[in-house]
Amino acid sequence: MTLSLRERRRQETARHIQRATLELAMQSGLENVTTEEIAVASGVSARTFFNYFANKEAAAIGHPPNFSEEDKDVLRNGTASLAADLKLLLDKQIASMAEDEELLRMVGRVLRSNEKARGILEGFLMAERREIADCLSHRAINHHTAAALAKTVTDTIGGAIYLWEHDGNMSLGTALDTVWEGLIDASRTLSLPAD
Amino acid sequence: MTLSLRERRRQETARHIQRATLELAMQSGLENVTTEEIAVASGVSARTFFNYFANKEAAAIGHPPNFSEEDKDVLRNGTASLAADLKLLLDKQIASMAEDEELLRMVGRVLRSNEKARGILEGFLMAERREIADCLSHRAINHHTAAALAKTVTDTIGGAIYLWEHDGNMSLGTALDTVWEGLIDASRTLSLPAD
DNA sequence: GCAATATTTGCAGACTATGCAAGGATTGAG
DNA sequence: CTCAATCCTTGCATAGTCTGCAAATATTGC
Numbered sequence: 250m251t252l253s254l255r256e257r258r259r260q261e262t263a264r265h266i267q268r269a270t271l272e273l274a275m276q277s278g279l280e281n282v283t284t285e286e287i288a289v290a291s292g293v294s295a296r297t298f299f300n301y302f303a304n305k306e307a308a309a310i311g312h313p314p315n316f317s318e319e320d321k322d323v324l325r326n327g328t329a330s331l332a333a334d335l336k337l338l339l340d341k342q343i344a345s346m347a348e349d350e351e352l353l354r355m356v357g358r359v360l361r362s363n364e365k366a367r368g369i370l371e372g373f374l375m376a377e378r379r380e381i382a383d384c385l386s387h388r389a390i391n392h393h394t395a396a397a398l399a400k401t402v403t404d405t406i407g408g409a410i411y412l413w414e415h416d417g418n419m420s421l422g423t424a425l426d427t428v429w430e431g432l433i434d435a436s437r438t439l440s441l442p443a444d
Numbered sequence: 445m446t447l448s449l450r451e452r453r454r455q456e457t458a459r460h461i462q463r464a465t466l467e468l469a470m471q472s473g474l475e476n477v478t479t480e481e482i483a484v485a486s487g488v489s490a491r492t493f494f495n496y497f498a499n500k501e502a503a504a505i506g507h508p509p510n511f512s513e514e515d516k517d518v519l520r521n522g523t524a525s526l527a528a529d530l531k532l533l534l535d536k537q538i539a540s541m542a543e544d545e546e547l548l549r550m551v552g553r554v555l556r557s558n559e560k561a562r563g564i565l566e567g568f569l570m571a572e573r574r575e576i577a578d579c580l581s582h583r584a585i586n587h588h589t590a591a592a593l594a595k596t597v598t599d600t601i602g603g604a605i606y607l608w609e610h611d612g613n614m615s616l617g618t619a620l621d622t623v624w625e626g627l628i629d630a631s632r633t634l635s636l637p638a639d
Numbered sequence: 640g641c642a643a644t645a646t647t648t649g650c651a652g653a654c655t656a657t658g659c660a661a662g663g664a665t666t667g668a669g
Numbered sequence: 670c671t672c673a674a675t676c677c678t679t680g681c682a683t684a685g686t687c688t689g690c691a692a693a694t695a696t697t698g699c
Contacts, residue, residue: 253665253666254665254666255665255666255676255677259677283653283654283655284654284655284656285654293678293679294678294679294680295679295680296657296678296679296680296681297677297678297679299655299656299657300677300678303656304655304656305655331633331634332633332634332635335634363563364560364563364564364566364567365559365560365563366563367562367563367566367567368558368559368560368561368562368563368564368566369559369563371559371562371563371566372559372562389629389630389633390626390629390633391626391629392626393603393607393622393623393625393626393627393629394626394627394629394630394633396603396626397599397603397623397626397627397629397630398630398633398634400599400603401630401634404592404595404599408588408591408592408595412588427588428588428592430588431585431586431587431588431589431590431591431592432588432589432592432634433634433635434584434585434586434588434589434592435584435589435592435593435596435631436630436631436632436634436635437631437635438526438527438584438585438589438593439526439527439530439593439596439627439628439631440628440631440632440635440636441635448696448697449696449697450645450646450695450696450697454646478684478685478686479685479686479687480685488647488648489647489648489649490648490649491647491648491649491650491687491688492646492647492648494686494687494688495646495647498687499686499687500686
């Protein structure tokens with residue numbers, strides 16, 4: 250886990266560029282900011298900007314951290330109910346996001362107004378869902394059930410952030426609990442009466 | 445519901461451009477097709493192309509049809525179980541998509557390789573989910589439950605198409621049933637043991 | 640057939656993104 | 670410390686995206 254000087258600098262520059270991108274986007278909207286302006290604000294050349302991110306939308310979103318092996322082990326070999334283990338994962342993810350609420354708010358604002366950014370995020374989420382579904386494959390009835398559960402994870406995080414952004418002074422954790430309850434209610438609705 | 449000559453021509457040109465875009469994309473990949481080429485293949489000027497679609501990704505996806513009032517009424521005032529009414533809506537949507545499987549296959553292929561296209565589709569889906577959640581607001585326990593149910597609708601359609609695309613000779617309808625079962629199983633998992 | 644209204648088109652111009660090659664910085668070995 | 674290998678940054682050239690504008694063309698309703 251020790252990074253070379255080069256790697257540390259690279260990460261730092263990437264974060265730096267993301268900040269600059271988001272701050273400019275908050276002022277004028279990402280559409281109205283040029284890559285040139287972002288590069289200047291980040292202290293790198295326009296060409297170097299594209300060595301770090303494929304485009305300004307990707308710069309605004311940044312490089313999201315991967316799931317830890319620890320988290321995935323809980324999903325694979327957890328002893329509690331599946332629902333409880335999933336909720337645990339959600340709590341952890343939301344807690345880590347709550348560490349920088351301002352960043353989250355800025356990213357959220359970009360995502361709401363920018364189609365390309367939404368597409369890039371979808372790409373990240375697809376990869377995450379694949380990972381989660383993989384971890385669940387032993388515990389779920391079959392592949393499709395695992396996929397449906399994985400989707401609920403990313404959806405619930407998205408829903409919680411959305412609620413937190415729109416409902417004035419609800420904490421991220423409370424928003425998660427609220428959306429989670431809605432999900433459980435929806436699951437009851439779907440599973441109880443039909444067939 | 446009668447359209448003027450102008451409106452009919454406009455729709456026809458739009459479909460024409462979508463076809464041309466998709467056919468070129470199948471040959472070389474959408475990334476390697478220029479808007480100029482699409483315009484020539486569609487028989488319009490490069491400038492006119494942009495009067496119809498904001499970009500080539502939007503042209504590939506096309507203008508998806510809205511839900512009919514009839515469909516929405518079933519959601520609002522259906523007498524069967526909510527799960528059954530939702531399944532009905534899904535069956536109808538999938539049946540209408542099955543009318544042009546080649547188009548669906550081409551659009552799917554673009555979506556799998558193009559981030560921007562995924563973002564545009566997400567935009568359409570968000571709007572659909574809002575509509576569905578709105579219809580469900582009276583029948584669901586609360587707003588969050590309705591939102592979770594609406595999300596399952598678009599997710600299930602997406603999942604069914606994905607399955608149909610990848611599993612050799614499964615029909616769209618069978619794919620939908622399979623994904624739907626996975627969803628029901630997932631719902632049972634989430635609703636039964638926890639709390 | 641004519642005036643009002645919409646659509647198409649070409650053109651100019653700002654912005655995005657990539658390949659390439661030169662120049663600079665970092666690294667590890669001696 | 671020094672040198673060679675390696676990696677990173679940068680400027681430049683270039684292909685492509687997309688918008689505003691104004692002239693030309695087509696459609697509509699009267």
